[in-house]
Each structure stands twice: as structure tokens, then as C-alpha cells.
Amino acid sequence: MQHVWIVLGVLFVLLNVAAGLIWVERRMLAMWQDRLGPNRAGPLGLLIVLADTLKLFFKEDWIPSFADKKIFVIAPAIVVASVLMSFVVIPFAPGIVVADLNIGVLFFLAMSSLGVYSIVLGGWASNNKYSLLGAMRGASQMIAYEVFMGLSLMGVVMMTGSFRLTDIVEAQRSVWFCFTQPLGLILFFIAGIAETHRLPFDIPESESELIAGFHSEYSGMKFGMFFIGEYLGVTLISAMTVTMFFGGWMGPEFLPGWAWFFIKTFAFILFFILLRASLPRPRYDQLMESGWKVLLPLVLVNILVTGAVLLYLKG
Amino acid sequence: MQDADDILKQLQQRFGDTGLQQQQRKDDILTVWLPKEQLIPVTQWLKAAVDKPYKLLYDVCGIDERDRMGNGYLPLKDFTVVYHLFSFERNDFICLKVALEGEYPSLPSITSLYKNANWYEREVYDMFGIRFEGHPHLQRILMPLTWPGHPLRKEHPARATESGPFRLFTEYEDREQNALEFKPEEWGMQRQTDDADFMFLNIGPQHPGTHGVLRIVLQLDGEDIVDAVPEIGFHHRGAEKMGERQSWHTYIPYTDRVDYLGGVMNNLAYLLAVEKLAGIEVPDRVKVIRVMLCELFRISSHLVWFGTFAQDVGQLSPVFYMFTDREKVFDIIEAVCGGRMHPNWFRIGGVAQDLPNGWDGLVRHFVNYFPKRIREYTNMVLRNSLFKGRTKGIGIYTLEEAIEWGVTGAGLRACGFEWDFRKKRPYSGYEMFDFDIPIAQNGDCYDRAIVRVEEMRQSLRIVEQCLNNMPEGSYKADHPLTTPPIKKHTMKDIETLITHFLNVSWGPVIPAGEAMSCIEATKGANSYYLTSDGNTSPYRVRIRTPSFPHMQMVPYISKGYTVADLLSILGSVDFVLADIDR
Numbered sequence: 092m093q094h095v096w097i098v099l100g101v102l103f104v105l106l107n108v109a110a111g112l113i114w115v116e117r118r119m120l121a122m123w124q125d126r127l128g129p130n131r132a133g134p135l136g137l138l139i140v141l142a143d144t145l146k147l148f149f150k151e152d153w154i155p156s157f158a159d160k161k162i163f164v165i166a167p168a169i170v171v172a173s174v175l176m177s178f179v180v181i182p183f184a185p186g187i188v189v190a191d192l193n194i195g196v197l198f199f200l201a202m203s204s205l206g207v208y209s210i211v212l213g214g215w216a217s218n219n220k221y222s223l224l225g226a227m228r229g230a231s232q233m234i235a236y237e238v239f240m241g242l243s244l245m246g247v248v249m250m251t252g253s254f255r256l257t258d259i260v261e262a263q264r265s266v267w268f269c270f271t272q273p274l275g276l277i278l279f280f281i282a283g284i285a286e287t288h289r290l291p292f293d294i295p296e297s298e299s300e301l302i303a304g305f306h307s308e309y310s311g312m313k314f315g316m317f318f319i320g321e322y323l324g325v326t327l328i329s330a331m332t333v334t335m336f337f338g339g340w341m342g343p344e345f346l347p348g349w350a351w352f353f354i355k356t357f358a359f360i361l362f363f364i365l366l367r368a369s370l371p372r373p374r375y376d377q378l379m380e381s382g383w384k385v386l387l388p389l390v391l392v393n394i395l396v397t398g399a400v401l402l403y404l405k406g
Numbered sequence: 407m408q409d410a411d412d413i414l415k416q417l418q419q420r421f422g423d424t425g426l427q428q429q430q431r432k433d434d435i436l437t438v439w440l441p442k443e444q445l446i447p448v449t450q451w452l453k454a455a456v457d458k459p460y461k462l463l464y465d466v467c468g469i470d471e472r473d474r475m476g477n478g479y480l481p482l483k484d485f486t487v488v489y490h491l492f493s494f495e496r497n498d499f500i501c502l503k504v505a506l507e508g509e510y511p512s513l514p515s516i517t518s519l520y521k522n523a524n525w526y527e528r529e530v531y532d533m534f535g536i537r538f539e540g541h542p543h544l545q546r547i548l549m550p551l552t553w554p555g556h557p558l559r560k561e562h563p564a565r566a567t568e569s570g571p572f573r574l575f576t577e578y579e580d581r582e583q584n585a586l587e588f589k590p591e592e593w594g595m596q597r598q599t600d601d602a603d604f605m606f607l608n609i610g611p612q613h614p615g616t617h618g619v620l621r622i623v624l625q626l627d628g629e630d631i632v633d634a635v636p637e638i639g640f641h642h643r644g645a646e647k648m649g650e651r652q653s654w655h656t657y658i659p660y661t662d663r664v665d666y667l668g669g670v671m672n673n674l675a676y677l678l679a680v681e682k683l684a685g686i687e688v689p690d691r692v693k694v695i696r697v698m699l700c701e702l703f704r705i706s707s708h709l710v711w712f713g714t715f716a717q718d719v720g721q722l723s724p725v726f727y728m729f730t731d732r733e734k735v736f737d738i739i740e741a742v743c744g745g746r747m748h749p750n751w752f753r754i755g756g757v758a759q760d761l762p763n764g765w766d767g768l769v770r771h772f773v774n775y776f777p778k779r780i781r782e783y784t785n786m787v788l789r790n791s792l793f794k795g796r797t798k799g800i801g802i803y804t805l806e807e808a809i810e811w812g813v814t815g816a817g818l819r820a821c822g823f824e825w826d827f828r829k830k831r832p833y834s835g836y837e838m839f840d841f842d843i844p845i846a847q848n849g850d851c852y853d854r855a856i857v858r859v860e861e862m863r864q865s866l867r868i869v870e871q872c873l874n875n876m877p878e879g880s881y882k883a884d885h886p887l888t889t890p891p892i893k894k895h896t897m898k899d900i901e902t903l904i905t906h907f908l909n910v911s912w913g914p915v916i917p918a919g920e921a922m923s924c925i926e927a928t929k930g931a932n933s934y935y936l937t938s939d940g941n942t943s944p945y946r947v948r949i950r951t952p953s954f955p956h957m958q959m960v961p962y963i964s965k966g967y968t969v970a971d972l973l974s975i976l977g978s979v980d981f982v983l984a985d986i987d988r
Contacts, residue, residue, distance in 0.1 A: 124726040220607050224629065224969070290720060291792060299615045299718045300973050371792045372720025374970045375629065 098189055105178060109322040110140050116322075116364050123368040144315070152311035159216040166213035167306075167313045170320030173205035174327055181330050182257045184340045184348035195256040196248060199331060200241045203286055206324065207233040210288075210295055213317070214305035225304025228375050229295030232285055235382035236292075239390040240282035246275040246397040247335050260339035269336040274393045276336045278386060283328035285378070287321060289363055291370040294378055329359035409496050410436040416456065421448060429503070432682050433921040435490075437501040442513040445504055449489070449516050458495035461809045463516075465490040465933065465950040466526035468534040471505075473560045475939045483507050485536055488935070489516075490922070490950075494809070494823075497830055499922070512537035515544075522812035525958045533558035533646075543594065548639035548987060552585050557647055564644075564651050588623070593635045595625045602627050607969070611640050615718055615973045618983030622960070622972070629968045634961040641987035649947030653913030654680055655754060655889040657944070661934075662748035664949060665985040667707035668928045669739070671700045673752035678833055678923035679934040683916050684887045686755045691879040693835035695757055698769070698872035699742065699749075700834075701865040705776075706735040707928035708862050711980045715855060716787045718977035719796040724787055731779055738768045754914065755888030760881045766873055773870045780862055788855060797851035801963045801975035804849060811962065812955030815930025816857045817979065821849040827926040834925075839868050851978035858980070887914040912942045929953055929980055949988050953981035 114129065114137055121128025132138035154160055179202075180195040182188040192198050207230060214226020248254060250271065251262040259268075269276050285292040296304030306317045333339060333355040340348030342355075373381070414436060418426055421444055429437040440448055452460045469486040483505035491500050504513055515538035517523045527538040528547040535556040538544055546553065555562045563569040590597055590606060598604060610621040619640035625633040645664055649657050661672040674696055681688065709732040713725030736746045742765055743749030743758070751758050787793055803813070805821040818825055826843040828836040844860030846853035882888055891909035895902045918940035924933045930952025937946040956979050964972050 120722070124723045125730055126726055220605060224607075290722065293720075297720065297970070299720065300970050302614065368723050369786075370721065371716065371787075371790060371796060373792050374796055374968065376968070377795055 094189075097187055101178060101183070101187075101189055102175070105175065105323065105326065106319070108326055109319045110144060112322040112325065112360065113143055113318075114140050115360070116367075119361060119364045120368050123365065147312050147315040147318075150311040152313065155217065155219075155308050157218045158308065159218065162212050162216035163308075164313070166209045166216060167309065167316035167320070168209075169212070170206050170209035171316050171323065173202050173209070174320055174323040176205075177202040177327050178323075178330070180256050181327075181334055182260055182339060183352050187349060188257065191255060191257050193253070193255045196244055196254045196259075196335075199256075200237075200244075203240075203324075203327070204233070204237055206286070206320070207237075209317075209320065210305045213309070214295075217305070217308040219308050221301045221303075221307050222305050225295040225297075225301050225307070229288065229305055231379060232288070232292070232294055232375075232382075235379055236282045236285035239278060239382070239387045240286060242387075242390045242394060243275045243278040243282060244335060245394050246272045249394070249397055249401060256334055256339075260334060260341065263338040263341060267336060267338045267341075272336065272393075272397070274389065275397075276332070278390050278393070279335065280328070280332055281386065283332065284363070284366065285382075287324035287328055287363075289321070289325065290367040291372050292378060293372060294375050297372055325360055325363050326356065329356045329363065332359050409498055410434075410500075413456070413500065414438065417448065417451075420451065429920075431501075431921060432685075432919040433679075433923075435499045435501050435922060437503060437920075439503045439505060442504045442506065445489075445502070446514050446516065446519070448502065449491070449519055452491060452500065453519055458493055460491035460493040460496075460500055462492040462494065463489070463520035463522055463526070463812055464492040464499065464931070465935065465948070466523060466530060467935065467948040467950075468530040468536055468558065469937060469946045469948075470534060470558060470560045474937075474945055475941070484509070485511055485534060487513060487530060487536060488948075490933075490935070494825060499924075501922075506536065510535045510537065512539055514539050515541040517541055520812075521810050521962075522955045522958055525954065532556065535559065546639075548642040550582075550585070550639075552582055557644060562647075564647055590623075590625070593623055595623075595633050595635065604632060609972075611637075615976060617714060617976070617981075620957075620983055620986075624969065624972070626969070629970075631964055631967055631969065631972060634964050634972065636957055636960060638957060638983075638986050641983040643984075643988070645988040646947050646949060649944050651943060653942050654916050654944065655913045657947070658752065659748065659750040661949075662750050663984060664951060664988055665707075665927060665929060665932065665953070665982050666747060667703075667710055667982055668932075668985075669699075669703040669706070669747060670696070670743070670749055670751050671703050671925070671927050672932070673750070674700055674834060675923050675925045675927065675932045676934045676936075677752050677754060678925065679921045679936045680754055680916060682921035682923065683919050683936060683938050684754065684885070684914070685917075686883050686885045686887060688755055688834075688883045689879045689881075690835065690877040691881055692756045692883065693838075694872050694876055695761060695881065696752060696834050697836065697839070698869055698876075699739065699751070701868045701872070702735050702739060704865045704928050705862050705869075706732045706739075708858050708865075709735070711858060711977075712783065712787070712855075715977035715980075716793070718973045719793060721787065721790070721793065724783060727779075727786075728783065731776065734772055734775070738765070738772060741765060741768055753882065753889050755885050756880070756882030761876075766876075769869060769873045773866060773873060776866055777863070780859065780866075784859060788852075788859065794852060796970070797855065797974050797978065799848075800851045800967060800971050801978060802848065802850045803959070803963050807962075808849065811959040813930070813959060814952050814955075815926065815928075816854055816861065817849075817930065817956060819843065820846045820853040820857045822847045827924055827931055831924060833923070839871050841865075841867050851974045854978045854980075887916065889914060915940065915942055916944075927952060929982065929985060930956065951985045951988060953983075953985035957981055957986050 118128045129139040130136040132142050154163055177199050179189045180192050180198050210229035211226045214222040247268050251259045288295050337355050340352040342351030425441040425444055427439040431437050467488050471486055472484050485506040487504045489502040515527055527541055530536055531544050532546040532549055533556055605626045607624040607626055610616040611619040621637040623635045624631055645660055648660055658673055661676040664672050709728040713728035716724040740746050743751040805823050808818050808821050822845055824843045824845050829843055841864045844857050846856045891906050896906045916938045918938050920937050922933050922935040924931055932952055933950035935948040936944050939945040964975050
């Protein structure tokens with residue numbers, strides 16, 4: 092019975108966080124850009140979340156006549172489903188984890204890779220040139236960054252000796268991995284931005300070139316799903332960063348574990364938004380180049396050094 | 407003038423003085439009539455053989471002469487095609503005119519000599535139905551392909567009520583629909599080669615990156631641009647045609663809307679030409695007021711460009727900061743003119759009103775406030791390495807290419823050529839001001855950006871000098887042709903009352919003649935070439951805008967780059983669609 096409650100609780104919190112991020116992102120962006128942002132609906136404009144959701148529900152749910160209908164409908168669901176599935180392995184607090192798999196890290200990597208299908212299928216099924224270009228960019232970006240995203244976590248895994256995320260959090264009791272694996276942290280976070288295709292790595296949708304990229308043809312709640320998928324992705328990468336490198340739920344005793352986890356995760360979400368407010372977008376080929384030629388070698392060096400140090404310490 | 411006489415003598419020696427006739431103009435630009443057989447040899451000689459050659463084809467336009475009154479000193483013909491060439495070494499224009507006879511005459515094309523003649527000749531064809539023999543792609547450029555008639559011909563209706571009610575019959579509709587079908591062959595593009603099928607991507611007319619209703623058809627191999635063809639004319643409002651039915655005075659608001667980011671700068675270009683025709687000398691105070699407002703508008707226009715350019719390469723925030731600062735410029739402009747983007751504030755022989763009390767406080771506050779902001783923007787945008795990665799080495803052209811394509815303004819200065827019409831051919835008192843011409847060396851997107859940012863600093867310097875040295879005096883010239891006309895003695899005697907009444911109700915009658923102004927507008931050289939036949943409205947208004955040749959060059963500088971680079975290039979060229987289409 093407790094399991095069901097955890098599942099429902101996690102689902103409830105996540106979906107609300109994703110929706111709430113609409114407001115957070117718009118208000119924070121506005122703050123950094125010397126604007127007000129949505130401040131009319133409800134206190135501090137909080138009800139904009141409700142208004143936006145209602146608007147999306149009542150919009151015409153249009154499927155272009157030239158689209159591949161079945162795939163067009165399925166595509167947005169994939170991103171939300173795959174990201175939600177990744178949350179299964181994340182320990183939010185001691186005992187609050189949906190499934191504490193012993194292959195936690197691998198499961199997360201597998202699930203987040205599935206997200207790319209929604210971009211590729213969505214872009215392909217739209218039968219629109221802008222969408223297709225976006226999908227193509229998305230696919231190659233994902234392949235490039237998927238590779239070293241997994242590898243960047245391997246340092247942590249080697250130091251812990253386990254793929255289980257609760258073990259990884261426990262292993263950070265004395266010192267967080269952000270101090271012992273700084274390179275791994277930076278690389279993982281960069282890969283995470285690319286994974287969630289947020290600015291500066293929003294190449295698949297880059298609005299000044301490709302209108303909206305792979306989701307140009309989507310409207311109504313199908314577009315909303317992509318939107319929620321993106322926010323869930325941001326939350327996921329932030330939560331994973333916290334779990335892997337910032338001691339998960341750990342923190343001084345005066346706050347409960349879940350609160351610490353929440354606060355840390357939120358800080359990273361804000362960092363995502365700050366990045367969006369400040370950086371321009373590299374060109375697609377520049378992104379690929381830095382991925383394959385700079386970041387991948389770095390990540391391999393990181394693994395090599397970590398391994399060497401571990402062996403040395405072992406004696 | 408010595409130079410001009412020289413060149414005329416040389417021309418007459420070489421090509422015989424029977425065909426070549428000189429025409430006097432109000433603006434001292436050497437104007438020579440040629441028979442059309444001699445057009446190619448003469449231009450060829452002027453471009454290549456003569457020392458200090460005329461490298462820049464500045465403008466080409468047509469005139470329908472059939473209704474013109476009292477042009478006895480001209481070869482009486484049906485149409486004239488007017489070429490303005492410019493020599494940087496001489497710092498002088500030469501104007502070649504070819505008289506044409508017949509309903510739909512033709513003359514040889516000079517596209518083989520000047521690359522930018524292509525669009526200009528298409529425009530003349532589109533507007534007058536004059537054919538250019540040997541033109542590679544003589545097709546309408548501003549009007550829809552199915553348009554009946556040629557708008558700038560005098561028989562073409564100027565307003566809807568002259569052309570009868572509009573009805574859309576089914577066959578018309580079908581014809582229009584069919585005309586919209588995209589056939590790459592008609593645009594000069596192949597569908598495939600032996601090893602690749604090309605993708606055609608239609609950017610615009612509604613697209614976030616084109617900043618207006620511009621359509622660019624891209625021929626893509628993957629994401630690489632094989633060819634690009636801009637389609638313009640969506641913003642065409644017939645500003646030149648409207649000039650022919652507005653009075654000299656009431657045309658001023660239309661000029662505001664040509665380069666709609668330049669505001670009163672457009673008024674200035676127009677009025678300088680009018681004042682040359684009328685022989686009006688404006689007082690110093692007018693000059694300085696005009697310069698100050700123009701420079702404020704240059705800052706505001708560059709701010710819009712800067713913000714949107716950053717946005718084009720994906721930086722979301724700068725545009726908000728820059729629009730906030732632009733708002734501060736507009737606060738001053740609003741306090742002075744009452745309007746914001748289109749103040750319509752300059753008048754023939756002066757400005758509409760004197761400066762309001764407290765204007766100096768506003769300007770001083772801005773002058774103190776703005777340098778810090780430019781520094782901040784430089785750090786935020788220009789020094790960002792991602793931004794450099796997106797703009798350095800992209801969209802390069804050399805100085806020779808720039809001149810060949812008719813590039814002026816910041817785009818020319820980014821190639822390392824120190825040329826600014828405010829300095830080299832000072833107008834409206836710019837010779838009194840102390841400022842530098844910023845240049846850069848590489849001619850790529852990044853350098854164009856650097857030049858513009860530095861230009862804002864220089865503009866601010868000029869504004870500061872205006873602030874500190876504003877002359878006393880009248881805000882309007884003491885001349886009978888100024889608008890609104892002088893009212894001082896109207897209640898004293900009947901003659902002045904009648905003159906005043908006529909000048910208010912009809913508008914001033916500007917003496918017959920021709921004159922061209924040339925100013926350094928926000929985006930490059932902007933000119934009004936006005937022809938008066940001694941009436942209350944111009945006989946012909948020709949607006950030479952900088953964005954038109956700049957846009958023509960975009961395909962040339964974007965080939966081989968990717969779609970993302972095209973957006974950097976478009977952003978760095980800094981065009982306004984109304985400035986292209988007019």
C-alpha cells in the first residue's frame with residue numbers, strides 16, 4: 092500500500108512542479124530581463140499556470156492533413172512517459188523511492204535516451220521541412236551527447252562501486268562527489284542541457300531559424316505535452332545532478348531530507364533558466380564538434396584518472 | 407566642379423559631343439544625356455578606364471516624361487532612365503540619362519558591368535515597363551507577377567477610386583493561386599544534381615528571423631545553402647507613386663515610414679533635396695536641431711538592430727535591455743517632437759517647433775547614462791565567445807565586392823574603408839562636429855556589429871556637442887517657400903494674405919528642376935532624387951534606399967554557409983523591409 096502512495100505522490104509532485112515551472116521560468120526570465128512577466132492572474136501571477144493549462148486544453152487540437160497521424164499523436168506522449176519513467180529510480184528522501192533498482196544509473200540513461208524518439212518521430216510525422224530539420228538535428232545531437240553523458244557518470248559509479256542511486260547518495264556522507272568529481276559534474280551538466288535541448292543547446296527547435304523545430308506543427312495539448320516533457324526533463328537532470336554529485340537528500344538536520352533534495356534541485360532548475368537568459372546558441376556543427384572533439388576526450392580522461400587514483404588508493 | 411568639367415570634356419572628346427549633352431541641375435551633380443547606343447561604352451569607360459573611376463552604381467531609376475510640363479531644355483522624350491554613379495576617389499557623383507521614345511521602349515542592360523544593376527533594372531522594368539536587353543532575369547520584382555500595368559507610369563491609377571471596384575472572379579483567383587506555385591526552375595535553381603536531391607526551404611514571408619515580410623527561398627543540400635533567392639515586395643506601398651500626388655509638404659509623413667527605424671532621418675534626406683530645389687538656406691539652429699534628432703534616431707535604430715541581432719543568434723535577453731534604452735531615447739524624441747517612431751517633425755526650411763523647455767536636461771541625462779550601458783552590452787554580447795563563434799568569419803565580403811554590389815554604411819566600413827557621407831560630403835552642418843568614423847577590417851558579421859556599436863558611441867558624441875553648442879536663433883528659415891508659410895504680415899496687406907492662403911491650402915510651388923540629396927542614414931546611403939516641373943507636388947520622387955542593394959547581396963554572401971549562418975548574416979546586414987520595398 093505504501094508503494095502506491097509513493098508512486099502517486101511522486102507523480103503528483105512532479106506534474107505540479109512541471110506545471111509550476113511555467114510560472115517560475117517566465118517570472119525568473121522576466122526578472123533577469125528587466126521585465127515584469129505574468130503578474131496579473133492570482134497572487135504574484137501564480138494562476139497563470141492554470142490559465143495556460145486551460146488555454147492549451149481548449150485550443151483546437153489540430154492534426155495536419157499531411158501528417159502521419161498515428162505517429163504524430165504518439166510522439167508527444169513518448170517524451171513525457173520516458174522522462175517520468177526515469178524518475179522511478181531517483182531517491183527523493185530515505186525510503187521515498189519508487190523502485191530502488193540495482194541498475195539505477197543505467198535505467199536512467201536508458202529511459203532518457205528514449206526521449207529522443209519523440210523528437211525524431213514528431214519531426215518526421217509532421218511532414219514539414221522545418222520539423223524535419225529540427226528532428227535531424229535533435230537525433231544527431233542526442234547521439235553525440237548521450238555517449239559522454241553516460242561516461243561522465245562512470246567516475247561516480249566507480250567510486251561508489253554500485254549503480255544503485257541510494258548507494259550513491261549514501262556514499263556521499265563524508266564528501267559530496269561534486270568535490271571529488273568536478274569534471275564529471277560539469278560534463279554531466281552540459282550533456283544534461285543538451286539532453287533536455289534547452290538553450291544554449293536548443294538546436295532542434297532554435298526558434299529564430301526553424302520557427303519551433305520539431306514541434307512546429309503541434310498545437311493544443313499535444314504541444315503542451317512537449318512543453319511538460321521539457322520541464323520534466325529539466326527537473327530530471329537537476330534531480331540527477333543533485334543525486335549524483337550533491338549528496339541527494341543529505342543536509343543539516345534542521346530540515347527533513349526531502350526538503351533538502353527539493354531545495355538543491357530547485358537551485359539547479361534556476362540555473363537552467365539563468366543559462367537560458369544569458370547565453371546565445373552555438374551553431375549545430377559547432378555543437379557537434381565540441382561534443383565529439385572536446386567533451387568526449389575529456390570524459391575519457393576523467394575516467395582514466397579516476398580509475399588510476401582508485402587503483403592507487405587501493406594500493 | 408573642376409573635376410566635373412574635366413570629365414565632361416574627356417567624355418566629349420572620346421564619344422563625340424553630338425550625342426552628349428549636359429544638363430544643369432540644382433545640386434551641381436554633373437548630368438549627361440546619352441543616346442542609348444553609347445550607354446554601355448560610356449559606363450564601361452567610367453567604371454574601368456578613366457582615372458579615379460566611378461566604381462559604385464549608386465542608383466538606377468526611370469522617369470515617365472510624357473506629362474512633364476515645360477522641360478524645353480531637355481531632349482523631349484517619353485521616358486528617361488537615370489543612372490547615378492559614384493566615385494570614391496573623386497568623392498563625386500555623375501548622372502547619366504538616357505532618353506527613350508515609344509510606349510514600351512528598351513535599352514541595353516548594364517548588368518554585365520555592375521552586379522547590383524540587376525535588381526535596379528528589374529525595378530525599372532516593373533515600374534515602367536522599360537525592357538533591358540541582355541538582362542539575365544528580367545522579371546517583376548516589387549509587384550506581384552500577375553499585376554496588370556506598370557505602377558509608376560503616369561496612366562497607372564494612383565488610388566483605388568481611380569481603378570474601379572475590385573472583384574475577385576474565380577478565374578482570377580485560380581490564376582493568382584497558380585502564380586504562387588513554387589517552381590524552382592523559374593527561380594534559377596535546379597531540383598537535383600547527379601548525387602543529391604535538393605531541399606527547398608521557404609523562409610518567410612512569416613518567419614521570426616526575417617524581421618519583416620521577406621521571403622527567402624533556400625536551396626539546401628542537407629543544411630548547407632546551395633543558393634538563396636530573396637523575394638521582396640511584400641512591403642511595397644508605392645511611396646514613390648504617392649509622392650506624385652502629395653504636395654511637397656504633405657509628403658513628409660510618408661518619408662518617415664520608409665526606413666521606419668530611422669524616423670526623422672528620412673525627413674532630412676527628403677528635405678535636403680527639396681531645399682536644394684527651392685534654394686532655401688536653413689539657419690544654424692535648425693541644422694543642429696536636425697543633427698541632434700537624427701543622431702538620437704541613429705542610436706535608437708542601432709539599438710533595435712543590436713538586440714535583434716543578438717536574438718537571431720539565440721541570446722534572449724539583450725533585446726529587452728536594448729529596447730528599454732531605446733525607450734529612453736524615445737522619451738527625448740517624444741518630449742521634443744510629440745511622436746515616437748514617426749514624428750514627422752522636420753519641415754521645409756526648418757523644424758515644426760522650437761525645442762521645448764527642459765530638453766537639455768533630458769538629453770544630458772541620457773548622454774551621461776548611455777556610455778555605461780554600451781560598455782555593458784559590449785561585454786554581454788560582443789565579447790561572448792559563443793557569439794563570436796556564430797559571427798566571426800561568417801558572411802565575409804571584400805571591399806571590392808562591397809562596392810561592386812553597392813554596399814554603403816556600416817557594411818562598407820566593416821571592410822576597412824573609412825567612408826562616411828557625414829564626413830566626406832557633409833550636409834546639414836555635419837562639418838561642424840567632431841567625430842570619428844569607426845572601421846573594422848574583415849568584413850564579416852562580427853565586424854559589422856563592432857562598427858555599429860562604435861557608431862553609437864560616436865553618435866552620442868555628436869549629441870553631446872549639439873547639447874553644449876546649441877545655437878540661438880530661429881527654428882525656421884526666413885523664406886517664402888517654407889512650410890507652414892510665414893504668417894507675420896498676413897493681417898497687414900492683401901498680397902501676403904493671398905500668398906499665405908495659397909501656400910497653406912495648395913502648398914508651396916517649388917521651382918522646376920532636379921536635385922538629389924545624399925545622407926548617411928542608419929543603414930547606409932539614403933537619397934531622394936526629386937524632379938519638379940514647377941508644381942505644388944513633385945513630378946517624380948525617387949527614393950534610393952540602402953537596404954535594397956544590401957538585400958540583393960545576401961544570396962552572394964550566404965552561399966556555402968548553413969541555415970543558422972543565414973540568420974547571422976541577415977541580422978548583421980541590418981535591413982528594414984520598408985526600406986527595401988518602399
